[in-house]
Amino acid sequence: MSNDGVNTSRRTFLIGLTSAIGAAGAVGLAVPFVKSWLPSAKAENAGAPVQVDISKLELGQRVVQEWRGQPVWVVNRTDKMLEGLAQIEGSLRDPGSEQDQQPPYAKNQWRSIKKEYLVLIGTCTHLGCSPLYEQEPTVQLDHGGFFCPCHGSMFDLAGRVYQGVPAPTNLVVPPHSYLSESVIIVGSEEGETQA
Numbered sequence: 205m206s207n208d209g210v211n212t213s214r215r216t217f218l219i220g221l222t223s224a225i226g227a228a229g230a231v232g233l234a235v236p237f238v239k240s241w242l243p244s245a246k247a248e249n250a251g252a253p254v255q256v257d258i259s260k261l262e263l264g265q266r267v268v269q270e271w272r273g274q275p276v277w278v279v280n281r282t283d284k285m286l287e288g289l290a291q292i293e294g295s296l297r298d299p300g301s302e303q304d305q306q307p308p309y310a311k312n313q314w315r316s317i318k319k320e321y322l323v324l325i326g327t328c329t330h331l332g333c334s335p336l337y338e339q340e341p342t343v344q345l346d347h348g349g350f351f352c353p354c355h356g357s358m359f360d361l362a363g364r365v366y367q368g369v370p371a372p373t374n375l376v377v378p379p380h381s382y383l384s385e386s387v388i389i390v391g392s393e394e395g396e397t398q399a
Contacts, residue, residue: 253391255383258321266337268326271390275326275334276378278388285361286319288347296364298374306377309397315362315377317397323380323388324363328352330371335359350375 254271261267261280269276290313293299301311309317316322328335335350335357345351350359358366363375380388381395389395 251391253389253394256388256390257386258388259386264339266339269390271325271378276390277322277324277326277337279322279324279337279361281314281320281322281361285348286314289313289360289362292347292360295366296360297367297372299364301364301374303373305374307379307393307397310377313362315364315374317380317382321388322362323377323390325376325378326350327375328354328357328371329365329373329375330355330357330369335375 251272254269254276256267256269256276256278258267258278258280261278263280263282264285266277266279269278301315306315310323314322315324326334330352331354333352333354335352338345338348338351340348345358345360347360349361350363352358352371355370357369357371359371359375360366363377365371365374378390379393380390381393381397383389383395
């Protein structure tokens with residue numbers, strides 16, 4: 205058989221062109237497939253750290269921020285609130301916060317980096333309800349704190365659980381740090397974790 209009249213350069217060109225189009229098609233099919241393995245923007249945001257501006261948080265006030273689908277409370281405690289913490293230690297189940305429910309830098313009598321600012325996950329450790337914030341003393345809480353009306357669990361203003369209530373443990377202190385004097389970042393320890 206003779207190759208007379210066959211244009212080999214045209215054949216080479218067509219083979220190269222077909223290969224390039226096939227490779228582009230394979231990449232076009234692979235990109236959406238590989239991209240489907242990545243987490244969605246909603247999933248990424250759900251676990252991302254959040255910043256809480258505390259510059260306008262007045263004494264005794266609480267601000268609520270969502271992080272990982274849970275409420276995070278930041279309370280600006282007054283001197284009176286802080287003094288009450290030592291007075292009720294005998295009524296608490298875990299006054300020294302011996303269970304691992306806070307980062308090492310928050311394992312102190314205030315359960316915080318800076319004693320005036322309390323940062324807690326605002327869900328009861330009994331069944332996950334959201335306790336009420338009681339800034340002033342009430343019938344249930346002599347020095348204020350957090351009261352879960354669903355089943356009667358009570359926590360002091362450091363999030364420590366009282367004895368004889370359904371909640372088994374203290375409220376959880378999430379990882380957090382200070383980016384500045386007025387901004388707390390919850391879910392990251394990239395800022396200051398020392399008072």
